[in-house]
Amino acid sequence: MDLVNDPLSPAARSLTCSIMVFTRDLRIADNPALAAAAGSARVVPLFVLDDAVLARWRDHANRLAFLLESLHDLDQSLRGLGGALVVRRGEWAPTVLRTALGAGAGQIHVAEDVSGYAARRLARLADAAAGARIGVTRHPGITVLRPGAIRPPGGAAYQIFTPYYRRWLDAPRRPPAAPPARITLPGGIDPGRIPQLGELTAATPSAAADTAGGESAGRARLQRWAGDHLDAYDAARDDLAADRTSRLAPYLHLGCLSPAAVAADLGGRRGGAPFVRQIAWRDFFHQVLAARPDAASRDYRGRGDRWADDTGALAAWQAGQTGYPVVDAGMRQLAAEGFLHNRARMIVASFLTKDLHIDWRQGAAHFLRYLLDGDIACNQLNWQWVAGTGTDANPHRIFNPTLQGRRFDPAGDYVRRYVPELSGLPASVIHQPPAAVREALGYPPPLVDHHAAIAEYRRRPRR
DSSP, rough: OOOOTTTHHHHHHHHHHEEEEEESSSOOOTTHHHHHHSSSEEEEEEHHHHHHHHHHHHOHHHHHHHHHHHHHHHHHHHHHHTOOOOOEEEEEEHHHHHHHHTEEEEEEEEEEOOOOOHHHHHHHHHHHHHHHEEEEEEOOOSSSOTTTTTTTTTTOSSSSSHHHHHHHHHHHOOOOOOOOOOOOOTOOOOOOOOHHHGGSSSSOOOOTOOOOOOOHHHHHHHHHHHHGGGGGGGHHTTTTTOOOOOOOHHHHHTTTSSSSHHHHHHHHHHTTTHHHHHHHHHHHHHHHHHHHHHGSSSSSOOOOOOOOOOOHHHHHHHHSSSSHHHHHHHHHHHHHHSOOOOHHHHHHHHHIIISSOOOHHHHHHHHHHSSSSSSHHHHHHHHHHHHHHHOOOTTOHHHHHHHHHHHSSSSSSHHHHHHHGGTTTTHHTSSSSHHHHHOOOOOOOSSOOOOHHHHHHHHHHOO
16 A cells, blocks of 8 residues: 555644644744744644643743743744744643644654653653554754764763763764745644633742743844844853843753754854854753653762751742852742852852751752753752762862852952842951941841851761
């Protein structure tokens, strides 16, 4: 039998209708899964609000707001091509399959992902679709290189960034995927609607978390930031007060921007190489998580740490009331903006895990509640890098908060911006205010003595 000419065959149905399932690739440009689906006469561009994910995100108002804005932008782009975003809600794999069956589709196109949950739901979809004689094709697009594209000798994933980066730079790249010229929905498909934020969460977004979601906003921000700041990125990226980091992470996380396209665009421009190196770090963490999905919640290299159970200290850290100005500025920026400068992320993470001896998972969970980017691979594995439990298990990686403040916020402007009670202090004392000044300004004394806390950290028993 000629399967292509058999009207009931998957091959024939895939020529007639395909499903494009958007996940973390919410864009039209350089989207391999969308480009493949557009080869069919009819396409259902589908996004499923996964009940299991929504249950985990119910307190994550910043991320949900950014997601909804990104979906609205994607819908507008698809409507400009003649289609629309079809929105459904429910259990992910059955909902995708039900939509495919209802549309008479023969093929489902979806980007591959690396978390344990994403891998499991893709496997469930593939199994169910096979029983319905519907093909499922996984595509690249969430990272520059697919997680298994380069491997160390005898291993599933690189554990040290530098050799990975050398290979990453020389590895062949896939060609960019052209955006479709037109999207035509099958007849009788109801696009549904994108819900309001209040339908998904009772939480409210951070007051200053005003980053607009979506491919259009992401591309505009990329061009504006690159034009203004790319050439000085390497010199300015650790300057806390200057705020010259790109803030592109949320757009990369949800795929509003293609990481491959960003790397290709910026790599050859003046100042671009150090920024592209950060994209390589993102790929590095994704290939680690693909090989070890349990690293999202378990030590990559367990050391037998005996973490402190100190709810008061944890609450003070979360509220930005530790008595260390640069730590408190960072934690307040996170709560206010849904963003935290990368240097500040390392400082506050070191303080929690090394000075307070509190489990990195507590800090990672707090970050995910606020961060617009909230990427599991980058968030969890960066936390493990600082905590000394990750691929580079260095227990001696310690950030002295006072010295870090003086070095990366020498004038004190970052602290003044986020810790207003200290705004009148001169640079000479702002990172270590005297006790009398603290009392007069209503600013707390240091939660712990850094040197004593680190000495205790080093004495703590480990296996």
